Amino acid sequence: VSTKERLCFSSNSTETMTAEPDTASTSARPGKAGRIDYDKWNKVTNELVDETEQEEEREIEAQKKALGLDGKYASSKAEADERQKAKEVKQAKKVLENYTKREAAVKSDLKGLLGPVRKDDEPSSEETKSPEAKIVRITRDMIDAGKRVVSIADTSGQSIQDTIVMTSDLSLLESKMKANAMKPKAYKDDAENNVVEEEEKQETRSVFGVIKGFISNVHHCTILVKCKLISGTIEMSHCSNVRLVIEKDSTVATLQVDLCQDIQVEYQDAPSGKNPQYGPRVYWGEDKEDRIFHAGVKNMKVQVKRDGFVETERVCDYMKDGAKKIGNASEEEFQFVTSVVEEELVTEAIIRDGATTGENVRAMTQRELDAEEENRKQAAKVAVGMAENMIKFKEKDGAGASKVTKNNAATAAAPAPAPKVEEEEVEEVYGSMSKDQIDAIVNECDKNKTRGNEAFGAGEYAQAILLYSLALDKADELPDAGNPGAKQLFPRDVTLSNRAACFLKLGEHEKAEADAKKAGQINPKNVKALFRRGLALHAMKRYMDALPVLAEAYKLEPKNKQIKEALQFAEVRMTQEQRKRME
DSSP states (O other), X not given: OOXXXXXXXXXXXXXXXXXXXXXXOOOXXXXXXXXXXXXXXXXXXXXXXXXXXXXXHHHHHHHHHHHTOSXXXXXXXXXXXXXXXXXXXXXXXXXXXXXXXXXXXXXXXXXXXXXXXXXTTSOOTTTTOOSSOOEEEEOGGGSOTTOOEEEEEEEEOXXXXXXXXXXXXXXGOEEEEETXXXXXXXXXXXXXXXXXXXXXXXXXXXXXXXXXEEEEEEEEEEEEEOSOBSSOEEEEESOEEEEEEEOTTOOOOEEEEESOEEEEEEEESOBOTTOOSSSSOOBTTSSTTOEEEEESOEEEEEXXXXXXXXXXXXXXXXXXXXXXXXXXXXGGGOOEEXXXXXXXXXXXXXXXXXXXXXXXXXXXXXXXXXXXXXXXXXXXXXXXXHHHHHHOOOOBOTTSOBOOOHHHHHHHHSOOOOOOOHHHHHHHHHXXXXXXXXHHHXXXXXXXXXXXHHHHHTTOHHHHHHHHHHHHHHHTTSTTTTOTTSOOSSOHHHHHHHHHHHXXXXXXHHHHHHHHHHHHHHOXXXXXXXXXXXXXXXXXXXXXXXXXXXXXXXXXXXXXXXXXXXXXXXXXXXXXXXXXXXO
């Protein structure tokens, strides 16, 4: 029985017991001559009930909080996933809202230029065709101040003869940009950009032309583009029976056409997006970045014209081109790209969508991915070949006699020096070369090593091998080369170990083992070198040799889980090999 029920029961019982002797009085008002004040008692009881309920609620909330069930933390993985999704949706919505605000601030909307959009039940364009074609020219005086993105929307002509012209006058639209817009901003107390900015007058530079063009919900007309577009991009959506002509003075390298039908795109002596400032003119289609992206498009004819003649043309249709439904995305959302390949227009499916940043920013087709992979393989072969030539040490000259290197000559001419203290050792190392010369060599080695690390991080293992080899080759010019007892002026063991890691990635296990072994000879406590040598030996199925190397690495770093797992795995494989031999 709850506290509220107990209090109510107590109240009712008292009321009944007190009221029974006086059968004549039925009023709940304050009694006389010692009778009970029922109104006051009910008020006190209700207050006690409310107070008790509030106390119980506080106790329940405290218990939930102690158990982590107060809603602050997810009670299950599914709930955590849902919360994360909701958080991401909220962030995406905020980004979209900010983008919409920024777009509205720079976008000039030009609606109904040729008249309103005709409804489905209205007569066709042929029935209502006017005797003379209508021409609307967009000039600078039609663009709002500060708005450099032009949007042509919600309009319909009577026929394809009605024309909207984005005139060359728009190329004179001026936009102000910061002169150092590409310079990274420095923030006070920032760990990576802790630079104090000086208060100075901000310089600006002028950029001319339309930033970008949008065409949406436009029907039955021709659009001529004669102006310069800074971004080189036009986006077109929900249009029908539209002829889009890109002329020679325009700069439209990229088109995005979505959910349109009966579209004709003509490039009339149009320039490429990668036209050089000096030199011969490059036409659209001659650069791999000149492309038309499209999704859900029916009957779109693309023509590339030179001097009035059609050089190549193609009709695109998302169903005929093989659009597929993938997951929740319909066939209309399947992305294609049309571009010039070997002087012919080709439509291909996009296999890898472009990212906003990073190395995968470019959308790729299967043909491009295959070509990229082949280029990687060829580059890897060349780089490995160059690295091998740099690694090899020729022991004999052309006459077959043994070569005498500088280090060998020094060794033969004088007996091995007695061990000295570190200061004397450094002086001896510096003896044959000035400190400035040594610093210059070390700096060059460090640069190649750093570039090698960057290439490794980007997955360019062959390039990293070449850079590490350049660093090691240059390091051989240092006076400590060939003297294991001397203090290292450049960390050869680290560089050799890194190159071994690259060879492992490329499956060159023998080269990886050789590099890691050299690194271990220079610095026996280089755990990574030991670990990578053990991995290389394991990959070559030399489990008996891999075990002591991995055991030594594990001895130096007993908390390293990777080394422990590799050691255990090598033991298992060695046991399996021994059992096979016994059988």
